Amino acid sequence: MSSASSSNGLALELRDLRKSFGKTEIIRGSSLAVKAGERVALIGPNGAGKSTLFNLISGRMAPTSGQILLNGEAIHGMKPYEINRRGLARSFQVSNLFPRLSVFENIRCAVLWSMGQRYSFWRFLSDLTAVNQRAEEVLDMIRLRRKRDTHVANLTYAEQRALEVGVTIAGGGNVILLDEPTAGMSKSETANFVKMIREVTEGKTLLTVEHDMGVVFGLADRIAVLVYGEVIAFDTPENVRANDRVKEAYLGSVLAESQRAEAQAAEA
Template identity: 75%
Template sequence: MGRDPGIHREGNEKAGDPVTAALELRDLRKSFGKTEIIRGCSLLVEQGERIAVIGPNGAGKSTLFNLISGRFAPTSGEVLLNGHRIDGKKPFEINRLGLSRSFQITNIFPKLSVFENLRCGVLWSLGYKYTFLKFLADLDDANERAEQLLEMIHLHKKRDVLAINLTYAEQRALEVGITIAGGANVILLDEPTAGMSRGETRRFIDLIKEVTVGKTLLTVEHDMGVVFGLADKIAVVVYGEIIAYDTPERVRANQRVQEAYLGTAPTQEAH
Protein backbone atom coordinates (compact mmCIF):
# COMPACT_ATOMS: atom_id res chain seq x y z
CA MET A 1 0.00 0.00 0.00
CA GLY A 2 1.23 3.53 -0.72
CA ARG A 3 2.20 6.14 1.84
CA ASP A 4 -1.13 8.00 1.92
CA PRO A 5 -2.30 6.55 5.29
CA GLY A 6 1.07 7.32 6.82
CA ILE A 7 1.35 10.98 5.86
CA HIS A 8 -2.08 12.15 6.93
CA ARG A 9 -1.65 14.98 9.43
CA GLU A 10 -4.18 16.84 11.50
CA GLY A 11 -3.33 19.82 13.67
CA ASN A 12 -2.47 23.49 13.77
CA GLU A 13 1.07 23.41 12.44
CA LYS A 14 1.91 26.30 10.12
CA ALA A 15 2.75 25.74 6.48
CA GLY A 16 6.45 25.09 6.10
CA ASP A 17 6.98 24.17 9.76
CA PRO A 18 8.76 20.81 10.15
CA VAL A 19 6.72 18.15 11.90
CA THR A 20 8.60 15.31 13.53
CA ALA A 21 6.40 12.31 14.09
CA ALA A 22 6.94 10.12 17.12
CA LEU A 23 6.89 7.09 14.82
CA GLU A 24 6.77 6.73 11.05
CA LEU A 25 6.69 3.68 8.80
CA ARG A 26 7.62 4.15 5.15
CA ASP A 27 6.61 1.42 2.71
CA LEU A 28 7.61 -1.26 5.20
CA ARG A 29 7.84 -4.82 3.86
CA LYS A 30 8.77 -8.17 5.35
CA SER A 31 9.08 -11.54 3.63
CA PHE A 32 9.82 -14.96 5.07
CA GLY A 33 11.24 -16.92 2.18
CA LYS A 34 8.88 -16.35 -0.74
CA THR A 35 5.98 -15.36 1.50
CA GLU A 36 5.43 -11.63 1.87
CA ILE A 37 3.84 -10.95 5.26
CA ILE A 38 4.02 -7.16 5.47
CA ARG A 39 3.24 -5.59 2.10
CA GLY A 40 4.11 -1.93 2.00
CA CYS A 41 2.82 -0.51 5.30
CA SER A 42 3.07 3.24 5.78
CA LEU A 43 1.95 5.01 8.93
CA LEU A 44 2.59 8.30 10.70
CA VAL A 45 1.94 8.65 14.43
CA GLU A 46 2.18 12.09 15.99
CA GLN A 47 3.59 12.78 19.43
CA GLY A 48 1.11 11.88 22.17
CA GLU A 49 -1.35 9.96 20.00
CA ARG A 50 -2.86 6.64 21.06
CA ILE A 51 -3.15 4.24 18.14
CA ALA A 52 -4.86 0.85 18.15
CA VAL A 53 -3.69 -1.67 15.56
CA ILE A 54 -6.47 -4.11 14.71
CA GLY A 55 -7.12 -6.79 12.12
CA PRO A 56 -8.11 -10.43 11.63
CA ASN A 57 -5.95 -13.22 13.03
CA GLY A 58 -2.91 -13.72 10.83
CA ALA A 59 -3.08 -10.22 9.38
CA GLY A 60 0.52 -9.42 10.33
CA LYS A 61 -0.03 -7.22 13.40
CA SER A 62 2.59 -8.90 15.61
CA THR A 63 5.04 -9.02 12.70
CA LEU A 64 4.56 -5.28 12.31
CA PHE A 65 5.33 -4.76 16.01
CA ASN A 66 8.41 -6.97 15.68
CA LEU A 67 9.67 -4.84 12.79
CA ILE A 68 9.13 -1.62 14.71
CA SER A 69 10.83 -2.89 17.88
CA GLY A 70 13.77 -4.53 16.10
CA ARG A 71 13.02 -8.23 16.65
CA PHE A 72 12.82 -8.58 12.85
CA ALA A 73 14.74 -6.61 10.26
CA PRO A 74 12.56 -5.39 7.38
CA THR A 75 13.04 -6.75 3.90
CA SER A 76 12.69 -3.16 2.70
CA GLY A 77 11.29 0.15 3.85
CA GLU A 78 12.06 2.42 6.77
CA VAL A 79 11.08 2.87 10.42
CA LEU A 80 11.68 6.30 11.97
CA LEU A 81 11.57 7.08 15.69
CA ASN A 82 11.41 10.80 16.48
CA GLY A 83 12.69 11.50 12.97
CA HIS A 84 15.65 9.07 13.07
CA ARG A 85 15.81 5.76 11.25
CA ILE A 86 15.85 2.70 13.51
CA ASP A 87 15.20 -0.10 11.01
CA GLY A 88 18.01 -2.63 11.23
CA LYS A 89 18.96 -1.67 14.79
CA LYS A 90 18.88 -4.22 17.61
CA PRO A 91 15.99 -4.17 20.11
CA PHE A 92 18.14 -2.90 23.00
CA GLU A 93 19.46 -0.07 20.82
CA ILE A 94 15.93 0.95 19.87
CA ASN A 95 14.88 0.80 23.51
CA ARG A 96 17.67 3.16 24.50
CA LEU A 97 16.50 5.58 21.79
CA GLY A 98 13.09 5.85 23.44
CA LEU A 99 10.84 2.98 22.36
CA SER A 100 9.68 0.21 24.68
CA ARG A 101 7.25 -2.68 24.18
CA SER A 102 5.42 -5.40 26.00
CA PHE A 103 4.53 -8.82 24.59
CA GLN A 104 1.47 -11.07 24.29
CA ILE A 105 3.09 -13.44 26.79
CA THR A 106 3.86 -11.75 30.10
CA ASN A 107 7.58 -10.95 30.50
CA ILE A 108 8.56 -10.40 34.13
CA PHE A 109 11.13 -11.72 36.59
CA PRO A 110 8.95 -14.24 38.47
CA LYS A 111 11.35 -14.88 41.37
CA LEU A 112 11.90 -11.20 42.14
CA SER A 113 9.53 -9.00 44.11
CA VAL A 114 7.32 -6.43 42.41
CA PHE A 115 9.61 -3.67 43.64
CA GLU A 116 12.75 -5.46 42.43
CA ASN A 117 11.21 -5.96 38.98
CA LEU A 118 10.56 -2.26 38.66
CA ARG A 119 13.99 -1.29 39.99
CA CYS A 120 15.61 -3.50 37.34
CA GLY A 121 13.62 -1.60 34.74
CA VAL A 122 14.92 1.82 35.74
CA LEU A 123 18.64 1.07 36.22
CA TRP A 124 19.90 1.62 32.68
CA SER A 125 17.95 4.85 32.16
CA LEU A 126 19.53 6.25 35.34
CA GLY A 127 23.02 5.53 34.02
CA TYR A 128 23.98 2.50 36.11
CA LYS A 129 24.56 0.17 33.16
CA TYR A 130 26.79 -2.79 34.08
CA THR A 131 28.24 -2.02 37.48
CA PHE A 132 28.91 -4.40 40.32
CA LEU A 133 30.43 -1.80 42.62
CA LYS A 134 27.19 -0.62 44.24
CA PHE A 135 24.53 -2.30 46.34
CA LEU A 136 21.10 -1.82 44.78
CA ALA A 137 19.68 -0.83 48.15
CA ASP A 138 22.02 2.19 48.13
CA LEU A 139 20.80 3.53 44.78
CA ASP A 140 18.47 6.19 46.12
CA ASP A 141 17.33 7.52 42.74
CA ALA A 142 16.55 4.02 41.42
CA ASN A 143 14.68 3.11 44.58
CA GLU A 144 12.69 6.35 44.50
CA ARG A 145 11.73 5.87 40.85
CA ALA A 146 10.67 2.28 41.53
CA GLU A 147 8.48 3.45 44.41
CA GLN A 148 6.86 6.02 42.11
CA LEU A 149 6.13 3.32 39.56
CA LEU A 150 4.59 1.13 42.25
CA GLU A 151 2.11 3.90 42.95
CA MET A 152 1.43 4.54 39.27
CA ILE A 153 0.50 0.91 38.54
CA HIS A 154 -1.38 0.58 41.85
CA LEU A 155 0.74 -2.29 43.16
CA HIS A 156 2.21 -0.52 46.19
CA LYS A 157 0.38 -2.94 48.48
CA LYS A 158 2.12 -5.83 46.69
CA ARG A 159 5.56 -4.21 46.91
CA ASP A 160 7.39 -7.19 48.41
CA VAL A 161 5.33 -9.97 46.84
CA LEU A 162 7.15 -12.23 44.38
CA ALA A 163 5.94 -11.50 40.86
CA ILE A 164 5.06 -15.17 40.34
CA ASN A 165 2.45 -14.88 43.10
CA LEU A 166 0.54 -11.97 41.53
CA THR A 167 -2.76 -12.47 39.76
CA TYR A 168 -2.65 -12.47 35.97
CA ALA A 169 -4.01 -8.93 35.77
CA GLU A 170 -1.45 -7.76 38.34
CA GLN A 171 1.36 -9.38 36.36
CA ARG A 172 0.20 -7.52 33.25
CA ALA A 173 0.14 -4.28 35.24
CA LEU A 174 3.67 -5.00 36.43
CA GLU A 175 4.80 -5.59 32.86
CA VAL A 176 3.36 -2.23 31.85
CA GLY A 177 5.31 -0.70 34.75
CA ILE A 178 8.52 -2.31 33.53
CA THR A 179 7.76 -1.16 29.98
CA ILE A 180 7.52 2.49 31.02
CA ALA A 181 10.27 2.29 33.65
CA GLY A 182 13.05 3.35 31.32
CA GLY A 183 11.31 6.59 30.38
CA ALA A 184 10.57 5.70 26.74
CA ASN A 185 8.31 8.19 24.98
CA VAL A 186 6.89 5.62 22.52
CA ILE A 187 5.18 2.57 24.07
CA LEU A 188 4.07 -0.57 22.21
CA LEU A 189 1.62 -2.88 24.00
CA ASP A 190 0.82 -6.22 22.35
CA GLU A 191 -2.68 -7.41 23.35
CA PRO A 192 -2.40 -6.00 26.88
CA THR A 193 -5.90 -7.06 28.01
CA ALA A 194 -5.91 -10.60 26.57
CA GLY A 195 -7.25 -13.12 29.10
CA MET A 196 -8.73 -10.53 31.45
CA SER A 197 -12.28 -10.38 32.76
CA ARG A 198 -14.50 -7.44 31.84
CA GLY A 199 -13.88 -5.78 35.20
CA GLU A 200 -10.12 -6.29 34.96
CA THR A 201 -10.17 -4.94 31.40
CA ARG A 202 -11.98 -1.75 32.42
CA ARG A 203 -9.50 -1.10 35.22
CA PHE A 204 -6.59 -1.87 32.92
CA ILE A 205 -7.76 0.62 30.30
CA ASP A 206 -7.80 3.29 32.99
CA LEU A 207 -4.30 2.25 34.06
CA ILE A 208 -2.95 2.44 30.50
CA LYS A 209 -4.46 5.89 30.04
CA GLU A 210 -2.92 7.05 33.31
CA VAL A 211 0.62 5.78 32.77
CA THR A 212 0.87 6.87 29.12
CA VAL A 213 -0.10 10.50 29.64
CA GLY A 214 2.28 12.56 27.50
CA LYS A 215 3.58 9.46 25.72
CA THR A 216 2.82 7.96 22.32
CA LEU A 217 1.04 4.61 22.43
CA LEU A 218 0.54 1.83 19.89
CA THR A 219 -1.41 -1.20 20.99
CA VAL A 220 -2.47 -4.37 19.23
CA GLU A 221 -5.91 -5.26 20.53
CA HIS A 222 -8.78 -7.60 19.65
CA ASP A 223 -11.29 -6.29 22.19
CA MET A 224 -13.18 -3.59 20.32
CA GLY A 225 -14.44 -2.13 23.58
CA VAL A 226 -10.81 -1.47 24.51
CA VAL A 227 -10.06 -0.10 21.05
CA PHE A 228 -12.90 2.41 21.02
CA GLY A 229 -12.35 3.35 24.65
CA LEU A 230 -8.64 4.00 24.29
CA ALA A 231 -7.59 4.95 20.77
CA ASP A 232 -7.39 8.37 19.13
CA LYS A 233 -6.96 6.60 15.80
CA ILE A 234 -7.19 3.04 14.53
CA ALA A 235 -4.92 1.35 11.99
CA VAL A 236 -6.57 -1.66 10.35
CA VAL A 237 -4.16 -4.33 9.07
CA VAL A 238 -5.43 -6.96 6.63
CA TYR A 239 -3.19 -9.36 4.74
CA GLY A 240 -0.09 -7.34 5.60
CA GLU A 241 -1.50 -3.98 4.45
CA ILE A 242 -2.93 -1.02 6.32
CA ILE A 243 -6.34 -0.68 4.67
CA ALA A 244 -7.57 2.15 6.91
CA TYR A 245 -6.07 4.65 9.35
CA ASP A 246 -8.47 7.15 10.86
CA THR A 247 -10.54 8.10 13.87
CA PRO A 248 -12.59 5.32 15.52
CA GLU A 249 -15.84 6.76 14.16
CA ARG A 250 -14.61 6.84 10.56
CA VAL A 251 -13.00 3.41 10.79
CA ARG A 252 -16.25 1.97 12.15
CA ALA A 253 -18.08 3.30 9.09
CA ASN A 254 -15.43 2.22 6.56
CA GLN A 255 -16.90 -0.32 4.13
CA ARG A 256 -13.60 -2.01 3.43
CA VAL A 257 -13.05 -2.53 7.15
CA GLN A 258 -16.55 -3.95 7.54
CA GLU A 259 -15.87 -6.39 4.68
CA ALA A 260 -12.60 -7.49 6.28
CA TYR A 261 -14.31 -8.27 9.56
CA LEU A 262 -17.15 -10.06 7.80
CA GLY A 263 -14.53 -12.38 6.37
CA THR A 264 -14.72 -11.33 2.72
CA ALA A 265 -11.26 -9.76 2.65
CA PRO A 266 -8.29 -12.06 1.89
CA THR A 267 -6.52 -13.57 4.87
CA GLN A 268 -3.18 -15.23 5.31
CA GLU A 269 -1.35 -16.71 8.25
CA ALA A 270 1.38 -14.40 9.49
CA HIS A 271 4.26 -14.93 11.86
Protein backbone atom coordinates in the same frame (compact mmCIF):
# COMPACT_ATOMS: atom_id res chain seq x y z
CA MET B 1 14.88 18.19 16.92
CA SER B 2 13.08 17.37 20.16
CA SER B 3 13.70 14.08 21.89
CA ALA B 4 9.95 13.71 22.25
CA SER B 5 8.96 14.14 18.63
CA SER B 6 10.36 14.91 15.20
CA SER B 7 10.16 18.33 13.59
CA ASN B 8 7.03 17.28 11.66
CA GLY B 9 5.23 16.29 14.87
CA LEU B 10 5.49 12.54 14.26
CA ALA B 11 6.71 10.19 16.97
CA LEU B 12 6.65 7.04 14.85
CA GLU B 13 6.61 6.68 11.08
CA LEU B 14 6.60 3.61 8.82
CA ARG B 15 7.42 4.15 5.16
CA ASP B 16 6.54 1.41 2.66
CA LEU B 17 7.60 -1.24 5.16
CA ARG B 18 7.97 -4.80 3.87
CA LYS B 19 8.95 -8.09 5.47
CA SER B 20 9.29 -11.40 3.67
CA PHE B 21 10.14 -14.88 4.92
CA GLY B 22 11.46 -16.65 1.87
CA LYS B 23 8.93 -16.06 -0.89
CA THR B 24 6.13 -15.25 1.55
CA GLU B 25 5.54 -11.53 2.06
CA ILE B 26 4.03 -10.89 5.51
CA ILE B 27 4.17 -7.08 5.63
CA ARG B 28 3.36 -5.65 2.21
CA GLY B 29 4.21 -2.00 1.86
CA SER B 30 2.71 -0.72 5.12
CA SER B 31 2.91 3.00 5.86
CA LEU B 32 1.83 4.69 9.06
CA ALA B 33 2.38 8.11 10.63
CA VAL B 34 1.68 8.36 14.37
CA LYS B 35 1.63 11.81 15.92
CA ALA B 36 3.44 12.56 19.16
CA GLY B 37 1.10 12.03 22.12
CA GLU B 38 -1.42 10.06 20.07
CA ARG B 39 -2.99 6.75 21.13
CA VAL B 40 -3.30 4.33 18.23
CA ALA B 41 -4.84 0.86 18.24
CA LEU B 42 -3.64 -1.67 15.68
CA ILE B 43 -6.35 -4.18 14.79
CA GLY B 44 -6.76 -6.91 12.21
CA PRO B 45 -7.63 -10.59 11.78
CA ASN B 46 -5.33 -13.36 12.99
CA GLY B 47 -2.40 -13.71 10.63
CA ALA B 48 -2.64 -10.09 9.46
CA GLY B 49 0.96 -9.41 10.52
CA LYS B 50 0.40 -7.38 13.70
CA SER B 51 3.05 -9.18 15.77
CA THR B 52 5.49 -9.05 12.86
CA LEU B 53 4.94 -5.31 12.57
CA PHE B 54 5.62 -4.89 16.31
CA ASN B 55 8.78 -7.00 15.95
CA LEU B 56 9.99 -4.79 13.10
CA ILE B 57 9.34 -1.55 14.99
CA SER B 58 11.03 -2.79 18.18
CA GLY B 59 14.07 -4.23 16.37
CA ARG B 60 13.45 -7.92 16.99
CA MET B 61 13.30 -8.32 13.22
CA ALA B 62 14.87 -6.36 10.39
CA PRO B 63 12.64 -5.25 7.51
CA THR B 64 13.20 -6.59 4.03
CA SER B 65 12.78 -3.02 2.77
CA GLY B 66 11.27 0.28 3.82
CA GLN B 67 11.97 2.67 6.68
CA ILE B 68 11.06 3.05 10.35
CA LEU B 69 11.53 6.44 11.97
CA LEU B 70 11.37 7.11 15.71
CA ASN B 71 11.14 10.80 16.58
CA GLY B 72 12.43 11.55 13.08
CA GLU B 73 15.45 9.21 13.36
CA ALA B 74 15.80 6.08 11.24
CA ILE B 75 15.89 3.01 13.51
CA HIS B 76 15.40 0.10 11.07
CA GLY B 77 18.31 -2.31 11.43
CA MET B 78 19.11 -1.20 14.98
CA LYS B 79 19.21 -3.67 17.87
CA PRO B 80 16.29 -3.68 20.34
CA TYR B 81 18.31 -2.15 23.19
CA GLU B 82 19.52 0.65 20.89
CA ILE B 83 15.94 1.45 19.92
CA ASN B 84 14.85 1.27 23.56
CA ARG B 85 17.46 3.81 24.56
CA ARG B 86 16.16 6.15 21.90
CA GLY B 87 12.78 6.25 23.61
CA LEU B 88 10.73 3.23 22.51
CA ALA B 89 9.54 0.58 24.96
CA ARG B 90 7.52 -2.55 24.25
CA SER B 91 5.52 -5.12 26.21
CA PHE B 92 4.89 -8.68 25.01
CA GLN B 93 1.94 -11.08 24.78
CA VAL B 94 3.89 -13.63 26.83
CA SER B 95 5.03 -12.59 30.30
CA ASN B 96 8.58 -11.26 30.34
CA LEU B 97 8.90 -10.91 34.14
CA PHE B 98 11.23 -12.46 36.75
CA PRO B 99 8.86 -14.65 38.82
CA ARG B 100 11.25 -15.12 41.77
CA LEU B 101 11.84 -11.40 42.22
CA SER B 102 9.50 -8.97 43.92
CA VAL B 103 7.35 -6.41 42.12
CA PHE B 104 9.73 -3.64 43.15
CA GLU B 105 12.81 -5.60 42.05
CA ASN B 106 11.32 -6.25 38.60
CA ILE B 107 10.68 -2.55 38.10
CA ARG B 108 14.11 -1.63 39.41
CA CYS B 109 15.75 -4.01 36.93
CA ALA B 110 13.96 -2.22 34.10
CA VAL B 111 15.02 1.20 35.40
CA LEU B 112 18.64 0.04 35.78
CA TRP B 113 18.74 -1.23 32.22
CA SER B 114 17.24 1.94 30.79
CA MET B 115 19.80 4.06 32.63
CA GLY B 116 22.68 1.97 31.38
CA GLN B 117 23.48 0.75 34.90
CA ARG B 118 24.96 -2.67 35.54
CA TYR B 119 25.08 -4.86 38.61
CA SER B 120 28.43 -4.87 40.36
CA PHE B 121 29.92 -6.57 43.41
CA TRP B 122 31.12 -3.30 44.93
CA ARG B 123 27.98 -1.19 44.58
CA PHE B 124 24.78 -1.76 46.55
CA LEU B 125 21.55 -1.31 44.63
CA SER B 126 20.03 0.38 47.68
CA ASP B 127 22.55 3.20 47.18
CA LEU B 128 21.20 4.06 43.70
CA THR B 129 18.84 6.79 44.87
CA ALA B 130 17.59 7.93 41.45
CA VAL B 131 16.92 4.34 40.36
CA ASN B 132 15.00 3.47 43.52
CA GLN B 133 13.02 6.70 43.39
CA ARG B 134 11.96 6.06 39.80
CA ALA B 135 10.95 2.48 40.68
CA GLU B 136 8.81 3.75 43.57
CA GLU B 137 7.11 6.26 41.23
CA VAL B 138 6.24 3.51 38.75
CA LEU B 139 4.84 1.37 41.57
CA ASP B 140 2.34 4.11 42.36
CA MET B 141 1.49 4.66 38.70
CA ILE B 142 0.51 1.02 38.17
CA ARG B 143 -1.28 0.82 41.53
CA LEU B 144 0.84 -2.00 42.95
CA ARG B 145 2.20 -0.19 46.00
CA ARG B 146 0.56 -2.70 48.36
CA LYS B 147 2.24 -5.55 46.45
CA ARG B 148 5.66 -3.90 46.47
CA ASP B 149 7.49 -6.81 48.14
CA THR B 150 5.37 -9.63 46.72
CA HIS B 151 7.07 -12.13 44.42
CA VAL B 152 5.72 -11.99 40.87
CA ALA B 153 4.73 -15.67 41.03
CA ASN B 154 2.19 -14.77 43.73
CA LEU B 155 0.44 -12.00 41.78
CA THR B 156 -2.91 -12.41 40.08
CA TYR B 157 -2.94 -12.47 36.29
CA ALA B 158 -4.24 -8.89 36.08
CA GLU B 159 -1.56 -7.73 38.52
CA GLN B 160 1.14 -9.37 36.42
CA ARG B 161 -0.16 -7.59 33.34
CA ALA B 162 -0.08 -4.30 35.24
CA LEU B 163 3.51 -5.01 36.27
CA GLU B 164 4.42 -5.70 32.64
CA VAL B 165 3.14 -2.25 31.77
CA GLY B 166 5.17 -0.85 34.67
CA VAL B 167 8.33 -2.55 33.43
CA THR B 168 7.62 -1.19 29.95
CA ILE B 169 7.28 2.43 31.06
CA ALA B 170 9.98 2.28 33.76
CA GLY B 171 12.67 3.64 31.47
CA GLY B 172 10.71 6.77 30.66
CA GLY B 173 10.35 6.08 26.92
CA ASN B 174 8.04 8.43 25.04
CA VAL B 175 6.75 5.82 22.56
CA ILE B 176 5.06 2.79 24.12
CA LEU B 177 4.10 -0.43 22.33
CA LEU B 178 1.63 -2.68 24.16
CA ASP B 179 0.87 -6.12 22.72
CA GLU B 180 -2.67 -7.25 23.66
CA PRO B 181 -2.48 -5.76 27.18
CA THR B 182 -6.01 -6.80 28.26
CA ALA B 183 -6.00 -10.35 26.87
CA GLY B 184 -7.47 -12.85 29.33
CA MET B 185 -8.96 -10.27 31.69
CA SER B 186 -12.50 -10.09 33.01
CA LYS B 187 -14.75 -7.19 32.06
CA SER B 188 -14.15 -5.34 35.34
CA GLU B 189 -10.39 -5.98 35.22
CA THR B 190 -10.30 -4.68 31.64
CA ALA B 191 -12.15 -1.48 32.57
CA ASN B 192 -9.71 -0.75 35.42
CA PHE B 193 -6.75 -1.65 33.25
CA VAL B 194 -7.78 0.68 30.43
CA LYS B 195 -8.11 3.52 32.94
CA MET B 196 -4.62 2.77 34.23
CA ILE B 197 -3.16 2.66 30.69
CA ARG B 198 -4.69 6.05 29.97
CA GLU B 199 -3.05 7.50 33.08
CA VAL B 200 0.44 6.01 32.64
CA THR B 201 0.62 6.92 28.94
CA GLU B 202 -0.58 10.50 29.42
CA GLY B 203 1.64 12.71 27.27
CA LYS B 204 3.26 9.70 25.61
CA THR B 205 2.67 8.08 22.23
CA LEU B 206 0.90 4.71 22.42
CA LEU B 207 0.60 1.99 19.80
CA THR B 208 -1.29 -1.07 21.02
CA VAL B 209 -2.45 -4.33 19.45
CA GLU B 210 -5.87 -5.16 20.82
CA HIS B 211 -8.72 -7.56 19.95
CA ASP B 212 -11.31 -6.25 22.40
CA MET B 213 -13.30 -3.73 20.37
CA GLY B 214 -14.61 -2.10 23.54
CA VAL B 215 -11.03 -1.33 24.55
CA VAL B 216 -10.13 -0.20 21.03
CA PHE B 217 -13.00 2.26 20.68
CA GLY B 218 -12.65 3.45 24.27
CA LEU B 219 -8.89 4.02 24.26
CA ALA B 220 -7.69 4.94 20.78
CA ASP B 221 -7.55 8.38 19.18
CA ARG B 222 -7.08 6.65 15.85
CA ILE B 223 -7.27 3.05 14.65
CA ALA B 224 -4.98 1.36 12.11
CA VAL B 225 -6.49 -1.68 10.40
CA LEU B 226 -3.97 -4.24 9.15
CA VAL B 227 -5.19 -6.89 6.72
CA TYR B 228 -2.83 -9.31 4.95
CA GLY B 229 0.15 -7.14 5.80
CA GLU B 230 -1.34 -3.88 4.52
CA VAL B 231 -2.78 -0.91 6.41
CA ILE B 232 -6.18 -0.59 4.72
CA ALA B 233 -7.46 2.21 6.98
CA PHE B 234 -6.06 4.64 9.53
CA ASP B 235 -8.65 6.99 10.95
CA THR B 236 -10.73 7.98 13.96
CA PRO B 237 -12.79 5.24 15.67
CA GLU B 238 -16.00 6.70 14.24
CA ASN B 239 -14.71 6.71 10.66
CA VAL B 240 -13.18 3.24 10.94
CA ARG B 241 -16.45 1.87 12.29
CA ALA B 242 -18.26 3.30 9.23
CA ASN B 243 -15.61 2.25 6.69
CA ASP B 244 -17.17 -0.28 4.27
CA ARG B 245 -13.81 -1.81 3.36
CA VAL B 246 -12.95 -2.36 7.01
CA LYS B 247 -16.37 -3.87 7.72
CA GLU B 248 -16.01 -6.22 4.80
CA ALA B 249 -12.45 -7.26 5.64
CA TYR B 250 -12.62 -7.48 9.41
CA LEU B 251 -14.71 -5.29 11.65
CA GLY B 252 -18.19 -6.43 10.70
CA SER B 253 -17.59 -10.05 11.64
CA VAL B 254 -15.82 -9.10 14.86
CA LEU B 255 -18.60 -6.77 16.01
CA ALA B 256 -21.23 -9.35 15.10
CA GLU B 257 -19.38 -12.01 17.11
CA SER B 258 -19.06 -9.63 20.06
CA GLN B 259 -22.77 -8.83 19.95
CA ARG B 260 -23.66 -12.54 19.84
CA ALA B 261 -21.43 -13.21 22.86
CA GLU B 262 -23.08 -10.36 24.80
CA ALA B 263 -26.56 -11.65 23.90
CA GLN B 264 -25.68 -15.18 25.05
CA ALA B 265 -24.28 -13.81 28.32
CA ALA B 266 -27.48 -11.84 28.91
CA GLU B 267 -29.63 -14.94 28.36
CA ALA B 268 -27.53 -17.10 30.69
